[in-house]
Amino acid sequence: MSVLTLKNIAKSFGATEVIKGIDLRIDEGEFVVFVGPSGCGKSTLLRLISGLEQADAGEIILDSEIVNDHTPFERGIAMVFQSYALYPHMTVAENMGFPLKMVKEKPHAIAEKVNAAAKTLQIDQLLDRRPDQLSGGQKQRVAMGRTIVRDPTLFLFDEPLSNLDADLRIEMRVEIEKLHKRLKATMIYVTHDQVEAMTLADRIVVLRDGVIEQIGAPLDLYDNPVNKFVASFLGSPKINFLSARVVDVGEGAATLSLRNGARFVVPMPTGDVKKDDALTIGVRPEDFAISGGDFSIPFDLELQEQLGPVSYLHGSSNGEKIVAEHRVRGKILKETASTLGVNSARIHVFDTSGRSVRHGRKGQET
Amino acid sequence: MTSQKIKKNRSRRIVRSSRWRRLKNRFVSSWPWVVISGFLIFALFPVYWIVLVAFRPRGDIFQYPAALLPTNLTLDNIRFVWFGSPTNEPVIGFLGNSLLISVVASVIALSFGVCCAYALGRFRIGGSFLSMWILSQRFLPPIALVVPLFLMFRQLGLLDTHLGLILIYSVFTIPIVVWLMMGYVQSAPRELEEAAYVDGAGYWTAFVRIALPVLKPGLSVAAVFTFIFIWNEYVLAFQLAGNKVATITVYLPRLRSAIAELYGEIAAASLLSVLPAIVFAGVMQRFLVRGLAFGGLK
Numbered sequence: 001m002s003v004l005t006l007k008n009i010a011k012s013f014g015a016t017e018v019i020k021g022i023d024l025r026i027d028e029g030e031f032v033v034f035v036g037p038s039g040c041g042k043s044t045l046l047r048l049i050s051g052l053e054q055a056d057a058g059e060i061i062l063d064s065e066i067v068n069d070h071t072p073f074e075r076g077i078a079m080v081f082q083s084y085a086l087y088p089h090m091t092v093a094e095n096m097g098f099p100l101k102m103v104k105e106k107p108h109a110i111a112e113k114v115n116a117a118a119k120t121l122q123i124d125q126l127l128d129r130r131p132d133q134l135s136g137g138q139k140q141r142v143a144m145g146r147t148i149v150r151d152p153t154l155f156l157f158d159e160p161l162s163n164l165d166a167d168l169r170i171e172m173r174v175e176i177e178k179l180h181k182r183l184k185a186t187m188i189y190v191t192h193d194q195v196e197a198m199t200l201a202d203r204i205v206v207l208r209d210g211v212i213e214q215i216g217a218p219l220d221l222y223d224n225p226v227n228k229f230v231a232s233f234l235g236s237p238k239i240n241f242l243s244a245r246v247v248d249v250g251e252g253a254a255t256l257s258l259r260n261g262a263r264f265v266v267p268m269p270t271g272d273v274k275k276d277d278a279l280t281i282g283v284r285p286e287d288f289a290i291s292g293g294d295f296s297i298p299f300d301l302e303l304q305e306q307l308g309p310v311s312y313l314h315g316s317s318n319g320e321k322i323v324a325e326h327r328v329r330g331k332i333l334k335e336t337a338s339t340l341g342v343n344s345a346r347i348h349v350f351d352t353s354g355r356s357v358r359h360g361r362k363g364q365e366t
Numbered sequence: 367m368t369s370q371k372i373k374k375n376r377s378r379r380i381v382r383s384s385r386w387r388r389l390k391n392r393f394v395s396s397w398p399w400v401v402i403s404g405f406l407i408f409a410l411f412p413v414y415w416i417v418l419v420a421f422r423p424r425g426d427i428f429q430y431p432a433a434l435l436p437t438n439l440t441l442d443n444i445r446f447v448w449f450g451s452p453t454n455e456p457v458i459g460f461l462g463n464s465l466l467i468s469v470v471a472s473v474i475a476l477s478f479g480v481c482c483a484y485a486l487g488r489f490r491i492g493g494s495f496l497s498m499w500i501l502s503q504r505f506l507p508p509i510a511l512v513v514p515l516f517l518m519f520r521q522l523g524l525l526d527t528h529l530g531l532i533l534i535y536s537v538f539t540i541p542i543v544v545w546l547m548m549g550y551v552q553s554a555p556r557e558l559e560e561a562a563y564v565d566g567a568g569y570w571t572a573f574v575r576i577a578l579p580v581l582k583p584g585l586s587v588a589a590v591f592t593f594i595f596i597w598n599e600y601v602l603a604f605q606l607a608g609n610k611v612a613t614i615t616v617y618l619p620r621l622r623s624a625i626a627e628l629y630g631e632i633a634a635a636s637l638l639s640v641l642p643a644i645v646f647a648g649v650m651q652r653f654l655v656r657g658l659a660f661g662g663l664k
């Protein structure tokens with residue numbers, strides 16, 4: 001079992017700095033998900049942890065040992081690649097037995113462990129096939145099987161499900177969650193998929209351009225993003241941004257006005273805001289309501305997407321694009337939704353640099 | 367015009383146009399075959415002629431106008447090269463030399479070449495400079511190197527030996543193997559070997575157990591190239607050897623220097639000399655096709 005600590009890890013490829021000083025501690029048995037836009041360095045960070053890539057600076061510590069100079073194998077990690085990386089010339093059994101063969105286990109012991117792993121992953125009837133005779137989901141299972149046969153202490157997954165179709169993805173996601181519960185191993189998981197991140201993670205690490213933007217439990221990140229980037233990265237449909245202006249600063253609260261002139265008071269630390277400051281407020285789609293709220297904004301409905309129990313109202317307010325969630329079934333009229341109400345306790349406020357001035361729904365604030 | 371007439375006319379026009387289209391389609395789909403057949407006849411006619419001459423009695427070879435179809439065939443020429451004559455040794459010894467030298471030199475070139483290509487392609491050792499330098503070894507025509515090689519071979523006692531030819535052919539074909547295999551190495555998925563490292567394999571194990579099997583199709587292409595290059599090589603085989611150790615390419619022109627021009631016999635010997643290369647290429651082709659069907663990724 002292992003605790004992984006990264007201390008000020010940096011990595012460049014040639015002149016481009018890809019990882020810029022990352023500090024992170026991952027506890028034993030934790031499931032941590034790395035998310036971030038394409039090219040932000042998720043895979044690179046994972047490969048640094050695995051030992052497939054060497055860090056230029058910083059320390060990688062497993063338990064209490066610095067492992068910077070250890071090979072991937074010595075680190076005792078297992079990795080599932082996005083492409084599965086099954087050995088094409090070996091059968092499923094040989095693929096899964098390969099790590100055991102490398103540590104010179106006896107053939108019958110290998111067969112035993114491979115069979116056991118194959119049973120748990122329900123691929124025991126495929127053991128004699130070669131990878132090109134398998135479906136995507138089956139390949140995925142084999143790739144996972146190859147990692148679990150030798151009881152690694154740390155699992156690394158690099159977008160393991162991104163080549164699967166939607167149904168299979170959900171199935172395998174559940175499978176991975178079960179695996180985590182059963183093995184109680186530490187897992188690090190890279191994904192583009194928000195749902196995977198929200199459902200699997202104990203903690204999510206949001207990366208941008210090689211730095212960590214925020215770390216936290218999924219709902220914590222969702223409710224208390226530290227900046228616009230994190231706010232817009234989590235949540236689907238995305239959070240809406242509206243420009244606002246400070247009209248009055250009081251004690252522990254400020255009065256803001258929107259483009260349409262709507263005024264409302266938001267409780268927030270007021271040390272850094274002055275009258276006439278330009279701010280951005282963020283409202284999640286589910287925090288709009290057709291009636292109610294502390295203040296309302298005009299809304300020009302353009303399109304209603306009905307998904308059954310919810311529908312998404314696409315439109316604009318004073319030229320700013322808005323998507324609002326509507327939890328009542330049925331078609332809604334443009335006139336009925338000509339304004340949207342907002343509860344001022346549930347909005348996020350960001351300053352011009354994009355930093356959060358006040359977190360939305362923190363327990364003690366609302 | 368009545369409407370019926372119009373209809374009839376139109377339908378006739380449709381019938382005609384569809385028939386025309388079918389004809390046109392047939393022509394369009396068949397013209398590549400016409401071109402290919404024409405080219406094949408052009409390219410293969412000399413081969414056909416060799417076969418014909420190999421089985422013709424001497425008197426028929428020069429008849430004018432030439433007989434295009436096989437008539438009056440004989441096995442005399444084959445017998446002559448196979449069993450030899452008082453002035454000519456049997457062909458089998460030369461074929462044996464060629465086979466031995468080609469196989470051993472190819473194996474050496476492939477073993478060294480693929481290791482080298484792997485190092486260059488995977489780990490970028492020496493950057494593009496080293497790989498270019500290796501290829502540049504083949505810019506010189508062999509004949510330009512014959513004199514220094516001859517002198518070196520004499521000093522080392524390698525003249526007219528199997529070992530000498532094997533060494534020089536290995537050296538000459540390694541650059542070809544390196545360049546061919548580098549492409550295969552670079553396009554082979556790196557993740558397979560990375561997975562092997564994670565699974566506990568060292569560099570060598572990952573190379574032998576994982577990379578090599580994946581590179582097999584490329585290796586068979588390289589094997590065909592090197593084998594046929596060495597099998598067909600004449601200049602070095604003639605200059606650095608050719609008395610005690612003579613290859614098939616040295617044997618062929620020798621037939622000409624006997625009392626008469628032995629065209630029928632040369633043709634027969636040529637036929638025998640290309641057979642092993644054809645068989646070898648045929649065998650390798652099976653690997654080529656199978657290799658491409660590997661689908662370990664995605």
Ligand SMILES: Nc1ncnc2c1ncn2[C@@H]1O[C@H](COP(=O)(O)OP(=O)(O)OP(=O)(O)O)[C@@H](O)[C@H]1O
Nearest residue numbers: 013014018036037038039040041042043044045192
């Ligand atoms: N071997 C390499 N040589 C040079 N640049 C590299 C190398 N590997 C990655 N990079 C660069 O580093 C940056 C981060 O790449 P990385 O693969 O870590 O991104 P990512 O977050 O995994 O993206 P994605 O979500 O698309 O997989 C990219 O700009 C990429 O071009």
Ligand SMILES: [Mg+2]
Nearest residue numbers: 042043044158
């Ligand atoms: Mg990636």
